[in-house]
Amino acid sequence: MRIWAVAHNTFREAVRDRVLYVLVFFAAASIFGSKALGWISIGQDIKIMVDISLAAISVFGVLIAIFVGTNLVHKEIDKRTIYTILCRPMARYEFVLGKCLGLAGLLAVVVFVMTAIAAVYVFLLGGRLTSSFYLAALLIYWKLLLITALAVLLSALTAPILGAIIVFAAYVVGHATNIFINLPPQFDGTVSKQVLQALYYVLPNLSHFDIASEAANGVAIAPSYVVWALAYGTVYTAMLLTLAALAFEDKDV
Amino acid sequence: MRGRKAIVALLVVSASLSLTALSQRRLDAMRTAAFDEELLYLPNEHLLDHFTAGLSGVVADVLWLKCIQYTSTHFRGDFKFTWLDHMCTMITRLDPYFVDVYRYGGIFLAALKADDDASIRLLKSGIPPNPDRWELPYEIAMVHMVNRRDQPGAAEAAAAYLKLAVATGTAPENVAHVAAGLQRKNKLTDMERAMWTDMAQHHADKFMRDLASRKLALLDMRLACEELEQAAEAYAARTGSPPRSLRDITDNAERIDPLGGTFFLDSTGRVQNTSLLNESVDRALGQLRNAVRLYRKDAGSWPGSLDDLVSRQIMTAIPKHPYEDKSWRYDPATGEIVP
Numbered sequence: 001m002r003i004w005a006v007a008h009n010t011f012r013e014a015v016r017d018r019v020l021y022v023l024v025f026f027a028a029a030s031i032f033g034s035k036a037l038g039w040i041s042i043g044q045d046i047k048i049m050v051d052i053s054l055a056a057i058s059v060f061g062v063l064i065a066i067f068v069g070t071n072l073v074h075k076e077i078d079k080r081t082i083y084t085i086l087c088r089p090m091a092r093y094e095f096v097l098g099k100c101l102g103l104a105g106l107l108a109v110v111v112f113v114m115t116a117i118a119a120v121y122v123f124l125l126g127g128r129l130t131s132s133f134y135l136a137a138l139l140i141y142w143k144l145l146l147i148t149a150l151a152v153l154l155s156a157l158t159a160p161i162l163g164a165i166i167v168f169a170a171y172v173v174g175h176a177t178n179i180f181i182n183l184p185p186q187f188d189g190t191v192s193k194q195v196l197q198a199l200y201y202v203l204p205n206l207s208h209f210d211i212a213s214e215a216a217n218g219v220a221i222a223p224s225y226v227v228w229a230l231a232y233g234t235v236y237t238a239m240l241l242t243l244a245a246l247a248f249e250d251k252d253v
Numbered sequence: 254m255r256g257r258k259a260i261v262a263l264l265v266v267s268a269s270l271s272l273t274a275l276s277q278r279r280l281d282a283m284r285t286a287a288f289d290e291e292l293l294y295l296p297n298e299h300l301l302d303h304f305t306a307g308l309s310g311v312v313a314d315v316l317w318l319k320c321i322q323y324t325s326t327h328f329r330g331d332f333k334f335t336w337l338d339h340m341c342t343m344i345t346r347l348d349p350y351f352v353d354v355y356r357y358g359g360i361f362l363a364a365l366k367a368d369d370d371a372s373i374r375l376l377k378s379g380i381p382p383n384p385d386r387w388e389l390p391y392e393i394a395m396v397h398m399v400n401r402r403d404q405p406g407a408a409e410a411a412a413a414y415l416k417l418a419v420a421t422g423t424a425p426e427n428v429a430h431v432a433a434g435l436q437r438k439n440k441l442t443d444m445e446r447a448m449w450t451d452m453a454q455h456h457a458d459k460f461m462r463d464l465a466s467r468k469l470a471l472l473d474m475r476l477a478c479e480e481l482e483q484a485a486e487a488y489a490a491r492t493g494s495p496p497r498s499l500r501d502i503t504d505n506a507e508r509i510d511p512l513g514g515t516f517f518l519d520s521t522g523r524v525q526n527t528s529l530l531n532e533s534v535d536r537a538l539g540q541l542r543n544a545v546r547l548y549r550k551d552a553g554s555w556p557g558s559l560d561d562l563v564s565r566q567i568m569t570a571i572p573k574h575p576y577e578d579k580s581w582r583y584d585p586a587t588g589e590i591v592p
Contacts, residue, residue, distance in 0.1 A: 044317070051310040054310070143307075176304055178303060210307045213347075213351075214350065217348070
């Protein structure tokens, strides 16, 4: 119940943030503007619109998660409002989980609205979307949850700017971890190879949530793939939130 | 005083815009000239795939638009397409399901750059991720027929790829006709027989062995029909009228079809075999069902009639029922087609 109260408050606070509306505006503008690129693509306008729509949902969703997420705990400390919360009979982990849930709710609304805008726009322009498009949007949301959990963890550990830089770097590297297991033959038998392969399993592999190509080309997605990707994201997010709760327990506020 | 300020502002704005327009034109010219060099700085496609931060589809789209721009610029200019195959390979690496890039890239490479090796390499690379797309083997066949027509074995290769296109079950009817015609013209039945015999004897999978045995039986039926057809033509030339029954042209009218079919003469005097006709029914049915599914995906509802497939430009024509006395029965409520 206390977690829900914090989540509700976080959601209301984030909804009032002007940054949110600026980002949603740019995301919607990207979706509407995608038609212009389609005109010069030899009959691939719908494919390009779907690609850009999913990219806009992913990129602007991540920016929202980073800008809002890394500020979540720090803002409460900076404005000293955290003392009025922590002096109540509330465990610190409840505060962290509530904050994260509030942001997850906000992201759910943002992803839902942007997906609906993209779907209606594609429909109005004569395109038809397959279930892969909606599954791609679902996996993007799951990726955003993982990024949010990382942002909340860093919010409890570092300053917002440093946290934002680390989360953004993790976002880029998280899409490139496959390189660690596809090493050239020069790495065979070296310690570096073992270290990089270990890193592959430690770092979040965000490319598992990326099925935009399949969605844009109408390629069917195996339900078991989606289930495994959701399971992977859920476990990783839960681990990051546990670490965030532990980090906040030890924080001197 | 106010008027003077306005004039000064106008002069400043005019002079500045003239200068910026001049520099912009200069920059545009430099950028076009440097475009080929820009491509040199793009990382290897294997690396690029990893560093698109989940935006590989969008990067592929942007590169495809660049590729179209690059092709049209050089088409109107020096007709050199040095980087075309590199760009297409990079795009398809980023988005392996982007069939139009394989297809148009293959056409551009073969028709404009006259690099049939690169064209076939690109088209072949698209088949494993898109095994049900008939366009890719079809375009490879076209490269063999057009670019390599003077090379030995080109017709056989074209026939083999056309057969592969037909085997996807999604190819239009005319592709199946071209494939059959090419095979007849080049007398490729020996090659086909050798291929199916090898598969029937040595393939590890029982299903594939059974399929090859069936194909061998159908090949025999096709040859038998051709043989009887020639006999019917000779009969017509000799007597001045077409044969009324198979007994008029052969002593062995009760030929055994191992697939359980029978031979007969149709109303035009052509020799037909029910096993071969049933095979044609299955193929046409597959094309129609695929087209009906595409219609539903596109329009959101089943077509009202099969003619709607033509009016919506999903099919160029509705395939004729292989049996002359039958027609397709279609249920618009369920989208089901009954032969």
